[in-house]
Amino acid sequence: MSENHEGELTLERNDGGEFERTPVPSSKLKGWKSFLGMYAGEHAAGTEFMIGPLFLAAGASLKDLLIGLFIGNVLAILTWRFIVAPIAVSKKLTLYYQLEKIAGKHLVKVYNVVNGVLFCFLAGAMITVSASAVGIPFDINFTVPKGIFGLSTPSFSMIVIIVGVVMTIVAAAGYNTVSKFANIAAPWMIVVFAACGISALTQMEVTSWGSLLTEWDNGVNVVQSVSGKVDFGFWKIVIFSWLCNAAMHFGMADLSIMRFAKDSRAGWGPSIGMFLGHYMAWICASFMLAAQIKLTGDISANPGALAWSAVGWTGIICVIVAGWTTANPTIYRAGLAFQSLFPLKAKSYSGVILAGLVATAAGIFPALSAKLLDFVGLYGTILGPMGGVIFVNHYLAKKMNFTQNYADEKGSSFNMAVLLAWVIPVALGLYFIFGEQQLFAAYAVIPCWIASSLLYVIIMKFQKS
Amino acid sequence: MLKLISTLSIGVLILLASIFLFLGILDATKVNISMLIGTIIWFIVTPLWMKEE
Numbered sequence: 001m002s003e004n005h006e007g008e009l010t011l012e013r014n015d016g017g018e019f020e021r022t023p024v025p026s027s028k029l030k031g032w033k034s035f036l037g038m039y040a041g042e043h044a045a046g047t048e049f050m051i052g053p054l055f056l057a058a059g060a061s062l063k064d065l066l067i068g069l070f071i072g073n074v075l076a077i078l079t080w081r082f083i084v085a086p087i088a089v090s091k092k093l094t095l096y097y098q099l100e101k102i103a104g105k106h107l108v109k110v111y112n113v114v115n116g117v118l119f120c121f122l123a124g125a126m127i128t129v130s131a132s133a134v135g136i137p138f139d140i141n142f143t144v145p146k147g148i149f150g151l152s153t154p155s156f157s158m159i160v161i162i163v164g165v166v167m168t169i170v171a172a173a174g175y176n177t178v179s180k181f182a183n184i185a186a187p188w189m190i191v192v193f194a195a196c197g198i199s200a201l202t203q204m205e206v207t208s209w210g211s212l213l214t215e216w217d218n219g220v221n222v223v224q225s226v227s228g229k230v231d232f233g234f235w236k237i238v239i240f241s242w243l244c245n246a247a248m249h250f251g252m253a254d255l256s257i258m259r260f261a262k263d264s265r266a267g268w269g270p271s272i273g274m275f276l277g278h279y280m281a282w283i284c285a286s287f288m289l290a291a292q293i294k295l296t297g298d299i300s301a302n303p304g305a306l307a308w309s310a311v312g313w314t315g316i317i318c319v320i321v322a323g324w325t326t327a328n329p330t331i332y333r334a335g336l337a338f339q340s341l342f343p344l345k346a347k348s349y350s351g352v353i354l355a356g357l358v359a360t361a362a363g364i365f366p367a368l369s370a371k372l373l374d375f376v377g378l379y380g381t382i383l384g385p386m387g388g389v390i391f392v393n394h395y396l397a398k399k400m401n402f403t404q405n406y407a408d409e410k411g412s413s414f415n416m417a418v419l420l421a422w423v424i425p426v427a428l429g430l431y432f433i434f435g436e437q438q439l440f441a442a443y444a445v446i447p448c449w450i451a452s453s454l455l456y457v458i459i460m461k462f463q464k465s
Numbered sequence: 466m467l468k469l470i471s472t473l474s475i476g477v478l479i480l481l482a483s484i485f486l487f488l489g490i491l492d493a494t495k496v497n498i499s500m501l502i503g504t505i506i507w508f509i510v511t512p513l514w515m516k517e518e
Binding site: 183184185187188191192194195198199201202311312313314317 | 475476479480482483484486487493496497500501503504507508511512515
């Protein structure tokens with residue numbers, strides 16, 4: 001998953017970074033190839049260690065995974081290219097300023113806090129990932145309880161708290177050092193992911209495509225004999241891989257990155273990063289679980305144990321670094337989002353401390369990180385629809401004769417039309433996800449996005465009449 | 466020069482070593498040590514040139 005982008009947005013918003021409230025000038029624009037390099041390390045993060053093995057644990061077939069991930073990643077790249085890039089290049093504004101012009105500054109604050117809460121859960125999963133590796137040298141493994149709010153062993157919970165507190169302190173001290181370290185670590189992490197996959201193939205004694213399929217199917221059978229049969233078919237993989245970054249593309253968060261582009265070809269920028277992180281890294285991570293099942297029969301997707309088994313200490317370091325470099329900026333930017341909840345006199349790190357505490361509390365419950373496939377879909381379902389509002393505001397406002405950039409034009413600080421267009425589809429989506437239907441969260445993203453877009457047009461037309 | 470060392474540290478000591486493991490040329494213990502050395506070299510050398518850039 002892509003995390004660092006959103007951090008840049010929030011940093012800009014809160015710290016008054018470059019061109020926060022003005023279009024990016026021509027002299028600062030970059031060619032589309034710059035975006036290929038910039039995105040290359042973005043999608044190889046700590047989440048990849050969790051998500052990859054979950055495909056096997058969910059019973060996906062290897063052929064479905066290879067083809068489904070390919071198609072899903074291509075669709076995601078096309079979404080960046082044809083939905084995000086044209087608007088970013090045309091307006092050259094951050095998501096937040098663009099949203100403020102449509103929704104008003106108070107509603108943007110609400111959006112920001114919701115974003116912050118979701119960030120905390122993501123950071124919590126990453127704290128769990130790092131703790132899983134920290135526990136290995138002390139022979140402390142984490143077990144995933146059945147209930148969402150079930151605890152692992154007391155010793156593992158203690159490691160989570162220690163890791164969470166350290167990460168929170170580092171995040172409160174500042175963002176830049178961790179950000180620089182993340183940039184240095186990114187190429188190394190990608191290579192270690194590949195090495196883990198190759199090592200796992202060796203452990204499985206794979207000699208041909210046929211033997212790989214056999215080992216994979218054996219792994220799936222073992223998982224399903226323990227956990228029961230689960231359906232994670234081809235289209236589910238396609239939709240998941242397409243929409244796991246929905247907040248960034250359909251939700252338009254990456255407007256803030258692509259506004260620096262000379263032309264819309266910058267939309268091809270995530271291509272390399274997506275195929276490194278959401279293809280190679282996921283597949284390699286899933287091979288690690290298949291290898292573990294063959295060697296020990298253990299079906300638990302414990303990132304630390306998997307990496308230790310595959311490449312030893314390098315794997316342990318990689319899981320800690322991956323989790324840390326993902327969690328730390330996530331806690332920091334969630335903290336910035338929460339800062340608006342504190343009085344002006346409050347210390348500047350109050351929001352970060354609160355975010356760190358929430359993230360650590362979330363990290364104590366390992367079942368939350370085991371539900372990462374559902375969580376990222378939920379993330380897109382909740383934040384994605386705002387992108388639909390921006391989309392129709394950009395393309396349809398003049399054509400359909402309703403006010404473009406309503407809040408800016410009318411001097412409103414809270415556009416009720418945006419709130420309704422956002423909340424109603426999301427509430428329905430959440431009902432289907434958490435209700436009896438138990439809809440796979442990623443399935444709700446596009447219907448909610450379309451519903452929000454339509455609802456905004458209807459309300460604005462109604463308001464106009 | 467520093468860039469070359471960084472590239473070799475992950476390209477040879479980590480990636481190539483894992484391929485050698487797959488091909489049965491090296492055993493797992495030697496490969497794990499090679500990877501750890503590659504990791505240490507990467508994190509010592511890379512900040513020197515990445516910082517300059």
